[in-house]
Amino acid sequence: MKLGMIGLGRMGGNMARRLMAGGHEVVAYDRDEEAVKKLAAEGAVAASSLDDMRGKLVAGGDGRSIWWVMLPAGEITETTVETIARDAKAGDVVIDGGNSFYKDDVRRAKALAEKGIDYVDVGTSGGVWGRERGYCMMIGGREETLTYLDPIFETLAPGRGDIPRTPYDRPEGDDWRAEKGFIHAGPPGSGHFVKMVHNGIEYGLMQAYAEGFDILKGKASDKLPEEERFDLNLTDIAEVWRRGSVISSWLLDLTAAALAKDEHLDHFSGHVADSGEGQWTIDAAMEEKVPANVLTASLFARYRSRVEHTFGDKVLSAMRFGFGGHVEIPQ
Amino acid sequence: MKLGMIGLGRMGGNMARRLMAGGHEVVAYDRDEEAVKKLAAEGAVAASSLDDMRGKLVAGGDGRSIWWVMLPAGEITETTVETIARDAKAGDVVIDGGNSFYKDDVRRAKALAEKGIDYVDVGTSGGVWGRERGYCMMIGGREETLTYLDPIFETLAPGRGDIPRTPYDRPEGDDWRAEKGFIHAGPPGSGHFVKMVHNGIEYGLMQAYAEGFDILKGKASDKLPEEERFDLNLTDIAEVWRRGSVISSWLLDLTAAALAKDEHLDHFSGHVADSGEGQWTIDAAMEEKVPANVLTASLFARYRSRVEHTFGDKVLSAMRFGFGGHVEIPQ
């Protein structure tokens, strides 16, 4: 199929490549002309603007232009979708493959539907490995639209590969796509909603490993009496857990690789960023009145990693001085 | 009454003074001779050793020597109790007024009971303000022993004062002492158990205020768009909450005083210490299978305040680099 890819960064560029490798025709645009040139050299049709892209999508197309927006969530995605929609025709499809807030999808889909334009939101997991392994995709939109787009998604997805089948027949009514690595999650917005919760879980899983390795490392610390210490080899431990343990996972594979390179992880600063999805997941939990202590604590650990001291810590010290005359001195 | 006070630090010294002011006779001992001299100058009988104290307690006494041990929890308290017990007589009373682990009390009380010696554990709250305000005491031991010691506890306790009476008749069977600021909590160990939970709660209360003030202060931070910021006066806020609000408390009084002196609390380092009681409270919760998320998070916030970065933070950064190519740079 033919589609326009807007945004040729780490994600968009590699998705375009995987699509071209799968026989699709990609019209490519980015504000960075170099990125466009580079992809054109690999076989894409270069577009110099959204207008230019429109012409190139219509020419020789099947009458439905497909626009894949792969930009940072927020204002840039918002205005790009608006610009595309302004001159789009009924039947055209706008895909937001970024990390938009699902409520923005719901709103945009409604606005575009009034003009007969289909809006599809694709939550994508897989990171920098996706080009090679395929992208796991959670998709919101109308079933009719997804059916139309399935060839594109099948190319991007990992496919069944050598991942063992779940040892039960999948029930009637389940989505055949799931085993290939993508799903129709529901109406517009649901794709990004599921991806958002995916990231919330991701934070929780990561923090569980982080705390565990912290405790393993701390067993050698001088906070313990010398005779109670173990000097454990974290590289060995991560490696062995990959093999037959209950906690094997892809995140553990990555941890094992990092520890094999540098057991002390000294070249990492320990300032841990978070994207919007962790926060939105907690918002969703609160709207639904679902207790989510682990996901929240994971997010807060990242906030905490980025400041030296909280003002709250000083409030504690001030109280302790107030009732006990304790003077808090750095240890 | 006559009692020996062993340990004349911030707590023991002031308790001795309050007791003498209440008409009791105090024999005072500390490894620091200067501390003994100072208290002797204020009317105490100086003792140069535990042996010396023994003689001075027996002389002119009623046959039961009372030893109040006011030392740091752990080895020093342990050996002091052992030393006293070695030469004590049936009917003598050993009081541990420090912050011992309640299971140590249970063990010691059992050992001393075999020799007919009474062991009493007193958990004490009130900090440096106790000499003036009186000490809130939670006491473990035999009722008969407490009855004997009540004159001492009544002197140390705050008494009814101007604190309003709880607006219900206290039920039959409740302890008359509670309204005077001390209680017979139960058998040996129970005094320190109740005090331990008191401190666990204290950590939780403190952290609740700390987080709240953090959020108030953060409302002026440049993490928010300029038009969403409020530059709030924390001193005013702490002060107003003392008056008629649901969250008024003594800890808030202390916070208000600290903020009135320095709204930014700049002279506090933000390294917050914890004593054993917070940890023991969580141990008790786990033994009883009681979920205690708030008390635990409060304790962990203190641990976290004392390290620049956790190893766990680096594990997170390493994973993020692994799947997303994210490089974590200090912000």
Added chain:
Amino acid sequence: MKLGMIGLGRMGGNMARRLMAGGHEVVAYDRDEEAVKKLAAEGAVAASSLDDMRGKLVAGGDGRSIWWVMLPAGEITETTVETIARDAKAGDVVIDGGNSFYKDDVRRAKALAEKGIDYVDVGTSGGVWGRERGYCMMIGGREETLTYLDPIFETLAPGRGDIPRTPYDRPEGDDWRAEKGFIHAGPPGSGHFVKMVHNGIEYGLMQAYAEGFDILKGKASDKLPEEERFDLNLTDIAEVWRRGSVISSWLLDLTAAALAKDEHLDHFSGHVADSGEGQWTIDAAMEEKVPANVLTASLFARYRSRVEHTFGDKVLSAMRFGFGGHVEIPQ
């Protein structure tokens, strides 16, 4: 002064009474005619509608009508403010004394300012005790408007009373009102923002006590070996902590009163409601990137109290069955 009180529920009715007792003239309106009649019998001027109130505020007034809206946050407050504003004149003052979301205040204040109408948001703490003790108020609005309204707020506030002064001179630039139990927090919205954080803290404080008493009670539970149990008297403990301990507070006073009535609290269901403020506080923390584990855990404990089992619990059971063949049977 003269003001209109709209909403004569538990809060609005008592505030009107306190105002009248302080010499102010209250025009009273509620959808419930009985409530209006009752207050009129106590001295208020009855209004049969907002229009009727308008006439009665203008007549004999100083040219500025004061409307105090004391209704549940949300749609009813929104439409009432709109209705009042439609026919209000420049200089009139609309006060939202309910629990509105502070971002709604910011928006409304901006809209009303265009017509020269002043909008003031008042966060109020004190609950059912406020009529007698006075209401602690955190107020957002223009300083000029507050100066105009101060006589009203002084009447509602607890005043200095017998609460000890904070033992430092209050710095220059602090609000003189704080010691009387109300403050000018900042621009519109800031009053409800501070009240919101107040409630967030309140949840944290309450949960800290709740967990502590849970651990005290659990010490008698059969999850412990019999010889490790203590059968503690929670009524005594709550009472003694009120007197000289570090954790004394008004919330503890209430707990002591409840336990004195029924130590087992058997007539409480244990389903704990939450209002919007707890959730908004966490939202604010996330916007500011402030870790708030304790406040969040407190909110989630309430969510959890209202369901028998989470679906998450079943997911855990399903996994345990999957890897270990464990069958989870109710205990």
Added chain:
Amino acid sequence: MKLGMIGLGRMGGNMARRLMAGGHEVVAYDRDEEAVKKLAAEGAVAASSLDDMRGKLVAGGDGRSIWWVMLPAGEITETTVETIARDAKAGDVVIDGGNSFYKDDVRRAKALAEKGIDYVDVGTSGGVWGRERGYCMMIGGREETLTYLDPIFETLAPGRGDIPRTPYDRPEGDDWRAEKGFIHAGPPGSGHFVKMVHNGIEYGLMQAYAEGFDILKGKASDKLPEEERFDLNLTDIAEVWRRGSVISSWLLDLTAAALAKDEHLDHFSGHVADSGEGQWTIDAAMEEKVPANVLTASLFARYRSRVEHTFGDKVLSAMRFGFGGHVEIPQ
């Protein structure tokens, strides 16, 4: 090699089978005679008592008897190890393959070392799948002893299999065993310590998934306005996440299988058990002063799942009634 297996339950029986299939000779004992008979029918040498086993291990052995104790942690393991040690000879090896507390291992190893007996603690992960997939093992003991026992561990372990190698050369000094699915963690106790932390992490991972699925399911709940709901197919979602997503793991595989069987998990009660390791992990974290909010919250979620209401919930309700007149009614 020849070894005695004591305890033929789900774990011990299957390990014996895997060992026999690997060419080792197993002398088998269990208090349940049927279990012994059954294993004897599959090729094991039946032992009718520990004494009987001793004779059968010595006969035709290499002079070092190997005892593998595979019993529930606690008293039964303790007394079995004592009984074996009483008549063991220098050079004999006692292996505790259960889930003992690592401090018990340290103590036992020391006691046995005085008689020249080697003590080895093996933490084992893999659950009911281990017989087929192999057991992931974390081992504490002397290196010399492990070298002697390696043939046994190699048979039990999963081996390299088709799990991709970590994409870095393992550094000098790392344990060659790790890639085969077992490691020499360190001195006695370290095997169970590492396994304990493994289980702590496991709790955290499980709870992260549990909360995520809870939020997905809650998106259809009537706590949300109807137009904001999504009715998501959890079976599809679990399946798609197995394929190319960042959160793929073995625990997710199990979840997908469970959801494929019953999307609502209705036949699970939601009462979730915990074994000692989760609690011990938190104890270790506290000893080392490592903040572990996620692991702790995971453990507490299990405690909470097993009670209808906490007493703490009632304390909250009592306070709310106290300050606000709120009556908590089940929703």
